[in-house]
Amino acid sequence: MIDRLPSGNQRLDDILNGGLLKNAINLIVGVPGSGKTILSQQFAFHNATARQPALYLSTLSEPLDKILRFGETLKVFDHKAIQDGRVIYEDIGHVLGDNGLESILGAIEGYLKEVRPGIVVIDSFRAFAAVSHDTTEFRRFLYSLTRLLGASATTAIWNAPYTREQAMDAAEFAVADSILALDIKLVGARELRVMQVLKLRGSSYRSGEHAYRITDGGFDVFPRLADVQDRSIYKLSAKRSSTGIEALDKVLGEGGYWSGATTMVAGPSGIGKTLMGLHFLFRGAAIGEPGVVATFQENETQLTRVAKSFGWSFSNSGVHVLSRSVVDVYIDEWVYQLLDMIENTGARRIVIDSLPDVMVAAADPIRFREWMFSLTQRLARAGISMMMIVEVPELFQLRRISEQGLSHLADNVVLLQYVQEGPELARALTVLKTRAMHHHPVVHRYEITEKGFVLGDVLTLTR
Amino acid sequence: MSQQEDQAVYSIGAVARMLEIPTSTLRAWEERYSVITPIRSEGSQRLYSRAQVEQLRFIKSRLESGASAADAHRLLSQELSADRIPAAEVEPTGETKPLLLLAERDSYAAGLAEYFLRTEGYEVAIASDAQQARLHFEERSPDLVILDLLISGGAGFRLCAELAAKGTAQILAVSAIDSAAEAMRLGAAAFLRKPLEPLTLASTVRDLLGTSALARHDRPSKVPT
Numbered sequence A: 001m002i003d004r005l006p007s008g009n010q011r012l013d014d015i016l017n018g019g020l021l022k023n024a025i026n027l028i029v030g031v032p033g034s035g036k037t038i039l040s041q042q043f044a045f046h047n048a049t050a051r052q053p054a055l056y057l058s059t060l061s062e063p064l065d066k067i068l069r070f071g072e073t074l075k076v077f078d079h080k081a082i083q084d085g086r087v088i089y090e091d092i093g094h095v096l097g098d099n100g101l102e103s104i105l106g107a108i109e110g111y112l113k114e115v116r117p118g119i120v121v122i123d124s125f126r127a128f129a130a131v132s133h134d135t136t137e138f139r140r141f142l143y144s145l146t147r148l149l150g151a152s153a154t155t156a157i158w159n160a161p162y163t164r165e166q167a168m169d170a171a172e173f174a175v176a177d178s179i180l181a182l183d184i185k186l187v188g189a190r191e192l193r194v195m196q197v198l199k200l201r202g203s204s205y206r207s208g209e210h211a212y213r214i215t216d217g218g219f220d221v222f223p224r225l226a227d228v229q230d231r232s233i234y235k236l237s238a239k240r241s242s243t244g245i246e247a248l249d250k251v252l253g254e255g256g257y258w259s260g261a262t263t264m265v266a267g268p269s270g271i272g273k274t275l276m277g278l279h280f281l282f283r284g285a286a287i288g289e290p291g292v293v294a295t296f297q298e299n300e301t302q303l304t305r306v307a308k309s310f311g312w313s314f315s316n317s318g319v320h321v322l323s324r325s326v327v328d329v330y331i332d333e334w335v336y337q338l339l340d341m342i343e344n345t346g347a348r349r350i351v352i353d354s355l356p357d358v359m360v361a362a363a364d365p366i367r368f369r370e371w372m373f374s375l376t377q378r379l380a381r382a383g384i385s386m387m388m389i390v391e392v393p394e395l396f397q398l399r400r401i402s403e404q405g406l407s408h409l410a411d412n413v414v415l416l417q418y419v420q421e422g423p424e425l426a427r428a429l430t431v432l433k434t435r436a437m438h439h440h441p442v443v444h445r446y447e448i449t450e451k452g453f454v455l456g457d458v459l460t461l462t463r
Numbered sequence B: 001m002s003q004q005e006d007q008a009v010y011s012i013g014a015v016a017r018m019l020e021i022p023t024s025t026l027r028a029w030e031e032r033y034s035v036i037t038p039i040r041s042e043g044s045q046r047l048y049s050r051a052q053v054e055q056l057r058f059i060k061s062r063l064e065s066g067a068s069a070a071d072a073h074r075l076l077s078q079e080l081s082a083d084r085i086p087a088a089e090v091e092p093t094g095e096t097k098p099l100l101l102l103a104e105r106d107s108y109a110a111g112l113a114e115y116f117l118r119t120e121g122y123e124v125a126i127a128s129d130a131q132q133a134r135l136h137f138e139e140r141s142p143d144l145v146i147l148d149l150l151i152s153g154g155a156g157f158r159l160c161a162e163l164a165a166k167g168t169a170q171i172l173a174v175s176a177i178d179s180a181a182e183a184m185r186l187g188a189a190a191f192l193r194k195p196l197e198p199l200t201l202a203s204t205v206r207d208l209l210g211t212s213a214l215a216r217h218d219r220p221s222k223v224p225t
Helices: A010-015 A036-047 A064-071 A079-083 A093-099 A101-114 A126-131 A135-151 A164-169 A171-175 A246-252 A273-286 A300-308 A331-345 A355-362 A365-381 B012-019 B023-033 B050-064 B069-081 B107-119 B130-140 B151-166 B180-185 B198-209 B211-215
Strands: A025-030 A054-058 A087-091 A119-123 A155-160 A178-187 A190-200 A209-215 A218-222 A262-267 A291-295 A319-323 A349-353 A385-391 A412-421 A424-434 A443-449 A452-458 B008-011 B046-049 B099-103 B123-127 B144-148 B170-175 B190-193
Touching: A010 A218, A025 A036, A025 A135, A025 A164, A025 A171, A036 A054, A036 A064, A036 A119, A036 A155, A036 A178, A036 A218, A054 A064, A054 A101, A064 A087, A079 A087, A093 A101, A093 A126, A101 A119, A101 A126, A101 A135, A101 B107, A126 A135, A135 A171, A135 B107, A164 A171, A164 A178, A164 A190, A209 A331, A218 A331, A246 A424, A246 A452, A262 A273, A262 A365, A273 A291, A273 A300, A273 A319, A273 A349, A273 A385, A273 A412, A273 A452, A291 A331, A300 A319, A319 A331, A331 A355, A331 A365, A355 A365, A355 A385, A365 A385, B012 B023, B012 B046, B012 B050, B023 B046, B023 B069, B046 B050, B050 B069, B099 B107, B099 B130, B099 B151, B107 B123, B107 B198, B123 B130, B130 B144, B130 B151, B144 B151, B144 B198, B151 B170, B170 B180, B170 B198, B180 B190, B190 B198
Parallel strands: A025 A155, A025 A178, A054 A087, A054 A119, A119 A155, A262 A385, A262 A412, A291 A319, A291 A349, A349 A385, B099 B123, B099 B144, B144 B170, B170 B190
Antiparallel strands: A178 A190, A190 A209, A209 A218, A412 A424, A424 A443, A443 A452, B008 B046
16 A cells, blocks of 8 residues: 555545555645645644754745645644644745746756755745646646655645646646646535535546545544445344333334334424433433433533423433534534544434434535445444434325435334324324234323333324 | 865754754854855855864864853954864865766766766766666776666666676666566676655665764775876
């Protein structure tokens, strides 16, 4: 495998299969403001050593002082690394301005000899194309520079403000060994930052678009949750996970859902879906199975009040809350928070409240389905039970559960709905599907009391 | 011998490593105090003389004794004015440096390696193809051959075996592809993967020639007269 230059961000390195290509030419393209300079500085500071310093060369597009002033606000910016010469900033804009491309080659060769850098960042590379008299001159320069850099033990990072489409046509595209494209997309009125690996010579990488954010900690990326189906055999649990509703456990037979199963609970507003999730989680916690309620519906304060009204408390209960507003959600950022919380708490039961919130945040139905498939597979293989809550618009006579055809991903489907009994509205529960279990798909009346769900007798529905 | 006439052989990087003073500090001292001013090569690289290295060693020792950089430089100026130049190794005239034959087809790679090796104190002869390398080898009897195995379309492999068999110089084989095992089989003493990292190249050459190689002043010339 070709040696790598890690970024210091594990998730970005996972996408790049270890990092940028070492002793190679790496091109970072993206519209202005997409974070090329920040990402380059992150690589520079993370890898610079006294033996192999990082050399940051600014050209004509941005004054060096400006790069430094804004760079200084980042946590990765290390003053000591500059003081002791591990990271060296130089402006070659004046060389370019005065003498053109030919002098740039000489200047860079001089730096390679004198500084002996392990990394050379050129920000921005597009300035070279801009000052070329014609395409031929630029291509000759590009060829010479590529040979010069190829002959030295240095990793080149070139920044260029190209869009993805422009990059494909640029001469740099052909000579670069790896290409990262940064982009800012508009989804409705929201801005979504995405990065994509366009090329990584001699290596595999995580394909597709990955959301990222720029924080004072630098470039933080959230690899697209899109696991290839793992066909290897894994051990299924022989245990049952109680639903937390005794009568429902009896309906399901043997004491609840299979451990590690995915259960979809669908129903209209106010029917008790969240409550059903809380039953599931607090029952698990009571028998030593920690849980996480990942909610977009209520904040922690609101959810605490709901739980309290049924005699539960989140404090030291083993039930943890991951609460997130639906505003500006990146589904992949959110799923890593969830997976981290699962790992940190040792959670065995998860409730997502609600799935349509994630669907909306995903924006793309195909993307949502692959995301959901990946998450359910990961949890199932880890033997973690998941309950997905889906709100449906119909109060009565539900015709379909979800528009995304997700019910096939669920091992169990429980439908909660209202039924009309004369002037009264009653609540009814139906277990529509249980994978690898026998059940009778009958409709049960239930009530919500101060003790929560109380399952009642079988209802006969009239059409 | 004046400072300017002094033979300049050390790069700023080499000086920084030898004295453990960051290159940025060396540049800053030069700019601020103008006492130790290395000459510049055509490519504008700083080239320090052996005497300047000793002067910097003097500065370093003063700093370690608690003096400020300004005071240390003032003191050095006084010593230089009084012709009490801090002890420097005098390079013997007619010194024969170890000769390295660099067989490298890529002119950029050859140029960089030559620069790094010269600033480490070696004499370097460059051959850009196998035939030229063979001729230089016969005519100049190098102490060490740095041989790109892929030179002249892969002729470097045969050349490696041929030169190693003569037993007069060690072969440091280099290649962009992993050919270590093959190089050793053909008689190379060491192998390095390209691109060559300057310090690794220098230390490998030093290891192969022995640390005393640079200090040998009495080596008889192998160049045929």
